Amino acid sequence: KNEVEQSPQNLTAQEGEFITINCSYSVGISALHWLQQHPGGGIVSLFMLSSGKKKHGRLIATINIQEKHSSLHITASHPRDSAVYICAVSGGGADGLTFGKGTHLIIQP
Amino acid sequence: DGGITQSPKYLFRKEGQNVTLSCEQNLNHDAMYWYRQDPGQGLRLIYYSQIVNDFQKGDIAEGYSVSREKKESFPLTVTSAQKNPTAFYLCASSPSDLNTEAFFGQGTRLTVV
Numbered sequence: 643k644n645e646v647e648q649s650p651q652n653l654t655a656q657e658g659e660f661i662t663i664n665c666s667y668s669v670g671i672s673a674l675h676w677l678q679q680h681p682g683g684g685i686v687s688l689f690m691l692s693s694g695k696k697k698h699g700r701l702i703a704t705i706n707i708q709e710k711h712s713s714l715h716i717t718a719s720h721p722r723d724s725a726v727y728i729c730a731v732s733g734g735g736a737d738g739l740t741f742g743k744g745t746h747l748i749i750q751p
Numbered sequence: 752d753g754g755i756t757q758s759p760k761y762l763f764r765k766e767g768q769n770v771t772l773s774c775e776q777n778l779n780h781d782a783m784y785w786y787r788q789d790p791g792q793g794l795r796l797i798y799y800s801q802i803v804n805d806f807q808k809g810d811i812a813e814g815y816s817v818s819r820e821k822k823e824s825f826p827l828t829v830t831s832a833q834k835n836p837t838a839f840y841l842c843a844s845s846p847s848d849l850n851t852e853a854f855f856g857q858g859t860r861l862t863v864v
Contacts, residue, residue, distance in 0.1 A: 646793065675853060683788075683839055684857035728793070730853075738784050738809060738843075739853065741793035 644669040648729050648742035656750055661716040663745045665729030668710065672732055675739060676703050676714050679726040688714070688727075719749045753778045757842050757856035764836075764863050772827045772859045774842035780854070781847050783825040787811060788839040788858075797840075800825055801847075829861065836863045 645668040655661055665674070676688040689696050689703040691712070696703050700719075705712040716723055726746050730739035755776045764770045776783065782801050786794040796809030800819040814833025819825055825844075829836045842856040 677853075677855070682857065683841075683860065685841060685843075685855035687852055687854065690852050730794075738786070738796040738799050739794075741786075741795075743791065743793045 644671065644731055644733060644740045646729055646731055646740050646742040648727075648745050650745060651743065652746045652748075654748045654750065655719055657720060659719050659749075661719050661723070661747065661749075663714045663727050663729075663747070665712045665714070665742055666710055667729075667731050667740075669733070670707075670710070674705055674712050675730045675732070676712075677728040677730060679728060679744065681725075685728070716747075721749045721751050724748050755842055755844055755854055755856040757840075757859050759859060760857065762859055762861045764861065766863055767831045769831060770829050770836075770861065772829070772840055772842075772861070774825045774827065774856060775823055776825075776842075776844045776854070777823060778844060778846075778854060779822070780844035781822070782845045783819070784843040784845075784853075785809075785815075785817065785825070785827045786841045786843065788841060794841060797827065836861060 647666050649664045673692045675690050677685050679685045691705050700717045702715040726744040728744045729742040758773045784799045785797040788794045795811050797815050798817040800806035816828045839860050841858045843853050845853045
């Protein structure tokens, strides 16, 4: 079974800083998802990627399949980016995702 | 707007009672999933369903039951056999399997007293 590790677990930064959250996994995957969970609990899918890099607004996600590693970057961070960011991987089957424990990000004004 | 609706958002039940959590999607997705989230842990899979009238146990299915009588609906029953039912429950769906984008509901926080 895949093991998904995220770092850091907690991150507090000042508004405007460049943020990096890391995710590593132990077994080859078919896709990796970055998710955002706000205090109310609902989860929003930010990215799904299987290779390379994707960008959406101030968010950038990269993946290195050989190294089994992905990063989520936030440029020009803002207090509204404060949330839990979760990395999840799928192995290509239909039995759901394996999740990391999440990174709790706080952006202070 | 298409999406996944979970209800209720908060649910309180007495110990020993069964309780059913609702999950409805209007995205025409084939696959649906139930996850449980506990503090400090990643989400864990309870049950999943790829097609109507078929579902499979996930990693922590004991004490739970599901049904998939309609494509749009995948209710989860937390039975009295679940030893520690207080948790946050999330429903998800995807077009086929999870190599496509996953969509999540807003979750139901269940507290058993």
